[in-house]
Amino acid sequence: MKISRIYNSINTICLIILLSGLLANITGQSKMRKLSELSIEDLMNLNVITVSKSDQKLKETPAMVVVITSAMIKEKGFYDLFDVLNSTPYFQIQSEHGHWTKGGIINLKGSRSGDSGNNKVLLLVDGIKISDSGGEGLFMGLNSIPLYSIKQIEIVFGPNSTLYGRDAYAGMINLITNNHDKYAGYSYGSFNTQKLFAGGFHRFTDDLSMNVNFYSYDSDEQDPTSISTSYKNRTVFSKEPYTNVFYRASKNKMVGLDFNIYDFSLKYLLYDIWGSETYGSNPNLYATEYSTQLGIRNQLFDLGYSKNITDNLNLSLGYNFKLYEFNPITANLYLGDLDRSIITNKNDSSSVVDPLYAYGGRKYYYFRTLSHNFDLKAIYNLTSNLKNVSGFSYNYIDGIPVISEGKGGKPITTNTQRNRYEHNFYTYGLFSEFSYRTNYDLYFTVGGRFDYSSNYGTTFMPRLSTIYNYGSNVIKFIYSTGYLAPSITQVYFESLTTFSWIKKNENLKPEKTSNFEFNYDFIKENFRISTNFFYSKFSNIIAESVENGDSINVKIGDELFYVPILQSENIGNGEHYGLNVYVSNKININFETEFNYSLLLGYDNVNNTRIDLNDNLIANHKINLGLKYKYKLLSIYGEAIWISDKRIKSNHSLTDYAILLDEDGYLNFNSVLLFNLNIRVNEIFEAFSTYLRIKNLFNTEYYGQTINAQWGSPLILQDMRRFDLGIELNF
Amino acid sequence: MKIKNIIYLLNALVIIPIYAQFTEYDVKAQFMERFTQYIEWPKGAAIYNQEIPFRIGIYGENNFEYKLNEMVQFVKIKNKKIKYKELNSDLLLDCDLIFISKCSDEELSKIISLTKGKGILLISDSDGFGEKGVHINFYKVDNKIHFEINLSAVKSDLFNFSSRLLRLARIIE
Numbered sequence: 001m002k003i004s005r006i007y008n009s010i011n012t013i014c015l016i017i018l019l020s021g022l023l024a025n026i027t028g029q030s031k032m033r034k035l036s037e038l039s040i041e042d043l044m045n046l047n048v049i050t051v052s053k054s055d056q057k058l059k060e061t062p063a064m065v066v067v068i069t070s071a072m073i074k075e076k077g078f079y080d081l082f083d084v085l086n087s088t089p090y091f092q093i094q095s096e097h098g099h100w101t102k103g104g105i106i107n108l109k110g111s112r113s114g115d116s117g118n119n120k121v122l123l124l125v126d127g128i129k130i131s132d133s134g135g136e137g138l139f140m141g142l143n144s145i146p147l148y149s150i151k152q153i154e155i156v157f158g159p160n161s162t163l164y165g166r167d168a169y170a171g172m173i174n175l176i177t178n179n180h181d182k183y184a185g186y187s188y189g190s191f192n193t194q195k196l197f198a199g200g201f202h203r204f205t206d207d208l209s210m211n212v213n214f215y216s217y218d219s220d221e222q223d224p225t226s227i228s229t230s231y232k233n234r235t236v237f238s239k240e241p242y243t244n245v246f247y248r249a250s251k252n253k254m255v256g257l258d259f260n261i262y263d264f265s266l267k268y269l270l271y272d273i274w275g276s277e278t279y280g281s282n283p284n285l286y287a288t289e290y291s292t293q294l295g296i297r298n299q300l301f302d303l304g305y306s307k308n309i310t311d312n313l314n315l316s317l318g319y320n321f322k323l324y325e326f327n328p329i330t331a332n333l334y335l336g337d338l339d340r341s342i343i344t345n346k347n348d349s350s351s352v353v354d355p356l357y358a359y360g361g362r363k364y365y366y367f368r369t370l371s372h373n374f375d376l377k378a379i380y381n382l383t384s385n386l387k388n389v390s391g392f393s394y395n396y397i398d399g400i401p402v403i404s405e406g407k408g409g410k411p412i413t414t415n416t417q418r419n420r421y422e423h424n425f426y427t428y429g430l431f432s433e434f435s436y437r438t439n440y441d442l443y444f445t446v447g448g449r450f451d452y453s454s455n456y457g458t459t460f461m462p463r464l465s466t467i468y469n470y471g472s473n474v475i476k477f478i479y480s481t482g483y484l485a486p487s488i489t490q491v492y493f494e495s496l497t498t499f500s501w502i503k504k505n506e507n508l509k510p511e512k513t514s515n516f517e518f519n520y521d522f523i524k525e526n527f528r529i530s531t532n533f534f535y536s537k538f539s540n541i542i543a544e545s546v547e548n549g550d551s552i553n554v555k556i557g558d559e560l561f562y563v564p565i566l567q568s569e570n571i572g573n574g575e576h577y578g579l580n581v582y583v584s585n586k587i588n589i590n591f592e593t594e595f596n597y598s599l600l601l602g603y604d605n606v607n608n609t610r611i612d613l614n615d616n617l618i619a620n621h622k623i624n625l626g627l628k629y630k631y632k633l634l635s636i637y638g639e640a641i642w643i644s645d646k647r648i649k650s651n652h653s654l655t656d657y658a659i660l661l662d663e664d665g666y667l668n669f670n671s672v673l674l675f676n677l678n679i680r681v682n683e684i685f686e687a688f689s690t691y692l693r694i695k696n697l698f699n700t701e702y703y704g705q706t707i708n709a710q711w712g713s714p715l716i717l718q719d720m721r722r723f724d725l726g727i728e729l730n731f
Numbered sequence: 732m733k734i735k736n737i738i739y740l741l742n743a744l745v746i747i748p749i750y751a752q753f754t755e756y757d758v759k760a761q762f763m764e765r766f767t768q769y770i771e772w773p774k775g776a777a778i779y780n781q782e783i784p785f786r787i788g789i790y791g792e793n794n795f796e797y798k799l800n801e802m803v804q805f806v807k808i809k810n811k812k813i814k815y816k817e818l819n820s821d822l823l824l825d826c827d828l829i830f831i832s833k834c835s836d837e838e839l840s841k842i843i844s845l846t847k848g849k850g851i852l853l854i855s856d857s858d859g860f861g862e863k864g865v866h867i868n869f870y871k872v873d874n875k876i877h878f879e880i881n882l883s884a885v886k887s888d889l890f891n892f893s894s895r896l897l898r899l900a901r902i903i904e
Contacts, residue, residue, distance in 0.1 A: 035757065035758070035761050036761065036764070036806070038761070039765075040762065040765045040766075040769075040895075040896070040899055041899065043758055043761055043762055043765065043876065044875060044876060044877060044899065045875060046758055046875065046876070181800070308874070311874075471835055472835060524835075589822070730800075
C-alpha cells in the first residue's frame with residue numbers, strides 16, 4: 001500500500017515536471033537563450049559559480065583522492081557503485097552477491113565490512129551523508145546504487161573524521177549529481193535484467209531550477225531455479241508463508257529530486273529495494289540454505305542554504321531527515337527446518353536433537369532508523385593565503401533494533417515493535433581546519449574536531465597535512481584520524497543463530513584509527529603516475545558474532561541445553577600498511593592504458609591472537625590493468641582484475657561445513673583473474689549511444705561469500721558472467 | 732504504473748528545452764563565442780574555408796563539456812557549425828580556436844610556437860598566460876569573469892580585434 005502511494009507521488013511529480021516543461025516552453029525562460037543574449041559587458045557582470053576542478057581537488061585535499069567523471073563511467077561501463085570500486089585502488093570485493101541486500105560489500109585498505117554492511121566507508125550524495133545514521137552501512141549493497149544520474153564520483157581515502165565525524169572511518173565516497181544535461185536510456189541483460197533510467201535538469205528562472213532522476217532495475221537473477229539443479233529438485237520448498245522465489249535486490253527503484261530556489265536547495269532521495277537474505281554453505285546451491293524476502297526503503301529529505309555572505313565568507317546551513325527501513329516480508333527459512341523432527345529418547349545416544357527446533361521457522365531482524373541532522377559550515381578566506389573551514393553538526397537518531405522471531409515461520413514483527421525506538425542517541429561535533437598556502441604552492445593544513453556522543457562521550461580527532469605542488473608534481477604528507485561508533489546491530493545483536501535478544505551490550509566502545517600517508521602524483525597531459533604509502537593503527541576493533549557473549553539454557557522436552565550466544569565485541573587492535581601505484585598513459589589518440597597495483601599488509605590482534613590480514617579475508621595483492629581504444633564513435637574498454645588468495649578461519653570445524661575447510665580449519669579463497677569488457681558507440685546522430693557490457697567475460701567463479709564467511713557460505717559457484725546491452729539518449 | 736512514469740519523464744525531457752547553469756565555464760564558453768564576433772582572423776586562415784566547421788580545441792582538462800555540447804547543437808560561429816574536441820599536441824593545427832585549460836610552461840611555449848602565424852586564436856584562464864603569449868586570458872575578480880589581451884601577440888599573429896573588445900580588456904602590451 002505504502003509503495004503504491006510512493007509511486008503515485010512519483011506519478012504526480014512526473015506530471016509536475018511535464019507541466020513545468022510546458023510552462024517553461026511557453027514562457028520561453030531559457031537560460032541558455034538568456035546567456036546567449038547577453039553582451040560581453042553583461043557577461044562581465046555575471047557572478048559565476050566556480051567549478052571544482054578535479055585536479056584542484058587533488059592538489060588541495062589533504063588525502064589521496066580519486067575522481068571519476070561521467071565520461072569515465074560510460075567508457076568503462078560502470079553501472080553501479082560496486083563496479084567502480086572494484087576498479088579503484090585499495091578496494092576489494094568482499095561479497096559480490098551475498099548476505100542480505102547488503103550484497104555488494106567491499107572492504108577498504110584492509111578494513112573489513114561486517115554484519116553492518118559497508119559501515120567503514122562514508123557515502124555522500126552531493127555532500128550529504130546518505131550512509132545510515134545508526135551505522136548500518138546503507139542497509140543495502142553498493143550494487144544497488146546506480147550511476148546514470150552521477151556527474152562525478154570523488155573518492156577520498158583514509159579517515160576523514162575531522163571534517164565529517166564518526167562515519168568517515170576508512171574512506172569517503174561523494175557522488176555528485178548531474179545538474180546539466182538530460183538523458184534517458186534502457187538496457188537489457190542476463191537473467192532478464194532490465195534497467196530504465198531518465199533524468200534532467202531544468203532551470204525555470206535564474207533563481208529557480210529543478211533536477212529529477214529516476215532509475216528502475218528489475219531482474220530474475222535471484223530466481224535460482226534456473227541456476228541450481230539441487231535447488232530446483234528440492235522437496236521441502238515451499239510452504240506458506242515462505243516465498244517461492246528468492247529475491248536479492250532484484251527490484252530496485254531510485255528517485256532523486258532537487259530544487260534550487262535562490263540560495264536554498266531542497267533534495268529528496270528514495271532508494272526502494274526488494275531483495276532477500278540468502279545464507280548458507282552448500283556449494284552446489286546458489287540459493288544457499290535460507291532465504292527471507294525483504295524490502296528496504298531509504299528516504300532522505302534535505303534542506304540546504306548556502307550563501308556568499310561576503311567575498312571571503314561562504315556560509316552553509318543544512319538540515320536533513322532520514323528514514324531508513326529494513327523490513328522482512330517473510331520469515332527466515334532454513335532448508336533443514338522442515339525436515340527436522342525431535343527425537344528426545346535419552347537411551348538413543350545416536351539421536352541428534354536440535355535444541356532450537358522449538359522456534360520453528362527462524363527469526364528475522366527488522367531495523368528502522370530515523371535521524372535528524374543539522375549542519376552549519378563556514379568557509380572563510382582570512383587572507384589570500386589563509387583559509388578556514390569551521391562548522392558544527394548535530395544529529396539525533398532514533399533506532400529500532402527489533403529482532404523479530406519468526407515462530408512457525410510467521411514473521412511476528414508487530415506494529416508496536418516497529419515503533420519501539422529504543423536505541424536513541426545524539427552526537428554533536430565542532431570542527432575547524434586552517435589551510436595556509438605559501439607563495440611557493442606549499443599548503444599546510446591543521447584541523448581538529450571535538451565530538452560528543454551521548455553513548456560514548458567525547459572524542460577528539462586531529463588532522464595535519466603538508467601538500468607541495470611543484471610543476472606537474474604533487475607531494476602530500478598526511479596524518480589523519482577517525483572513529484566509528486558501533487552500529488545498532490553491533491550494540492544489540494546477540495544471536496543464537498536462530499533467535500536473538502534485544503539486549504544492549506554496554507561495554508562496546510567506538511573503533512578508532514590513526515593514519516599516516518605519503519602521496520606522490522606526477523601529472524602530465526598524457527601520462528600520470530600516483531603512488532601512495534600508508535600506515536594505519538586501529539584500536540577497539542569490533543568483531544561481530546563473536547562466540548564470547550552470554551549464554552542461555554534452552555529446555556526442549558526434558559532436556560536442558562546450554563547454548564552460547566554470539567555478540568559483537570571490541571576484540572583488539574591492529575596495524576595495516578601498504579602501498580598503491582597507479583599509472584595511466586595515453587599512448588596515442590586511439591589508445592590509453594591504466595595500471596594499478598595495491599599491496600595490503602598488516603594484522604589484527606583478535607583477543608591477543610595475531611591474525612594476518614591475509615588470514616582475515618583480505619587479499620594482499622590486487623592488480624587492475626585496463627586498455628582503452630577509441631576510434632571515431634567507437635570506444636572499447638577492457639579491464640583485467642587479479643586478486644590474490646585469502647582465507648579465514650571458520651567456526652564450523654565440527655559441523656557439516658567442515659568439508660569446505662582445509663586441515664587447519666580455514667576457508668580458502670583462491671586467487672582470481674577477472675575480465676570485463678565494454679564496447680560503446682557514442683553519439684550516433686549526435687544523441688544516441690549504445691553499448692554492450694560483458695562482466696566477468698571468462699566466467700570465473702569468485703567471491704560469492706557472505707560478509708562473515710567464517711560462519712558459512714564461502715563460495716557460490718554461480719555463473720557470474722553478465723551481459724548488458726543498452727541504449728542511451730543524451731539531450 | 733512504472734512504464735507510465737517513464738513515459739511521463741521522457742515526455743517531460745523531450746519537452747523541456749535545454750538549459751545551462753551560470754557556472755564559470757558556461758560563461759567562459761559564451762565569452763568565447765562572443766569574442767569571435769569581434770575578431771577577424773588573418774587572411775588565408777583555415778577559418779575562411781566554408782567547407783569545414785569552426786573547430787574549437789580544448790587542451791588540458793575539459794570543464795566545458797555540457798556547454799560546448801549545447802553550443803555545437805544550437806550555435807553557429809562565423810556562420811559555420813561548431814565542432815570541438817579535446818586535444819593533444821598532435822592536433823593543435825586542426826583548430827581555429829584553442830582553449831588552454833592548464834599546462835606547464837614548457838607545454839605552453841610549445842603550443843605558442845607551433846600555432847604561431849597559423850591563424851589559431853589562443854585563449855586560456857591561467858595566471859600569467861597572457862604575458863606568455865596567449866592572445867586572450869581570462870581572470871576572475873569577485874566571482875566575475877574578466878579578460879586580458881596580449882596585444883603584441885594579436886598583432887604579430889595578424890588578428891584584428893575590434894576596439895570594443897580592446898576597450899573591455901586589460902591590455903598587455
